[in-house]
């Protein structure tokens with residue numbers, strides 16, 4: 001077995017991150033490897049259809065596990081690189097800057113919502129800053145409008161940090177799935193649907 005280090009980032013043994021082994025669809029060569037491993041006593045080695053993923057990337061990996069491993073990794077590196085852009089609205093001379101970057105739509109949307117919720121007051125007022133989630137592939141950036149009633153609703157539905165973390169996680173997983181399926185239009189629709197559900201449960 002290879003050491004449990006994430007194959008998409010630097011998280012692993014040295015950084016104290018737990019990684020999970022995710023297995024993908026097997027290619028013909030992978031099947032041959034497993035047949036050989038099963039037939040030889042004391043066979044050791046790392047299954048070629050499986051790899052390690054940290055908590056940030058494990059959800060992304062599982063979503064793509066119906067592909068074989070090289071295809072999934074290629075798809076991620078090709079389509080799912082993102083940057084979170086910070087925009088200072090107080091000092092407009094400050095150019096927008098990259099606050100964080102990574103791979104996998106789940107972690108991108110999670111970073112986005114983390115920052116957006118942390119810079120929104122309970123009454124919906126926003127700090128003089130904004131964030132855009134920018135993708136390397138040919139999508140437009142994702143952001144929410146300054147006076148977003150949906151954002152206010154979400155902010156009011158998270159009374160504490162634990163609930164906020166759950167909400168951020170759920171939004172990120174939902175929007176990432178929509179991003180792969182139908183692009184940004186579907187991502188926006190997911191937020192609208194999520195909020196319709198929220199207002200139904202709140203009233």
Ligand SMILES: [Zn+2]
Nearest residue numbers: 006009054057
């Ligand atoms: Zn990772």
